[in-house]
Amino acid sequence: MAPLTSASDENTHQTLLNTLDIYSAPKPFRNASWKPPQRRNKNTKAILADAARKESSQVTTANSGTSTPAADTAPPNIAQAAQRLDRLVLEKSLIAPGPAVTYTNIEAAPSLRPERTRHYCDVTGLVAPYTDPKTRLRYHNVEVFNLIRTMGSAATEGYLEARGAHTVLK
Known part of the structure; x- marks a missing residue:
């Protein structure tokens, strides 16, 4: 196989290989005085x-x-x-x-950063990302929203009461 250089001399080929060698170049990205920390997490x-x-x-x-009984005071019976x-x-x-x-x-202290509480649909029980501003019922999707809007106020108050969010105005 012929060398890749224009000249067919073996010395020029070896010189080119030495200049293109990436392993001979210094690698300054690592600090020579770095040591791993002694403290372990x-x-x-x-x-x-x-x-x-x-x-x-x-x-x-x-x-x-x-808690340790004495050897000379052993109980007689x-x-x-x-x-x-x-x-x-x-x-x-x-x-x-x-x-x-x-x-x-299980009796551990409560978390200092509790997760967001998930809200569930009052009608279906699925995860409810939406809340109806008029009735304050939580709903899962558009079909449930349309059902909530067709319900009467008594049914709406029943769902709110079941959830514990029912308020009585005087």
Whole structure:
């Protein structure tokens, strides 16, 4: 195969290849002194696990002597042992009155940024992006809007009352 240059000399061909080589060019887009950050971001599960671990360590260190019975004061019979066990369970429940911190705990605090509440059609129950300004009923599409406009005021008030948006004017 013949070289791609006008001259058939191998040296000129190699010189051209060296000038067009993109791998030999310096790449200034990367800072030579850049280092990855040392701080690692935690996900929600890790944060909750740390909080639970911290809470459990506070509970065990605060009442380590009261929840562990002494070895020399063993109860002489089963009734006393059951009573002591009941007392330990009661003390344990008084220590941690709230629910345990877990990733899927249903009793978690409400979100600080709640999503927009979705409105549903009063007639069909589908998602309602529109509201009739005259009757204040929410509707899904044009067919439902035409039905709302043909309804009487009693039916309209019934739908509003079912939704909890019924107002009585005096």
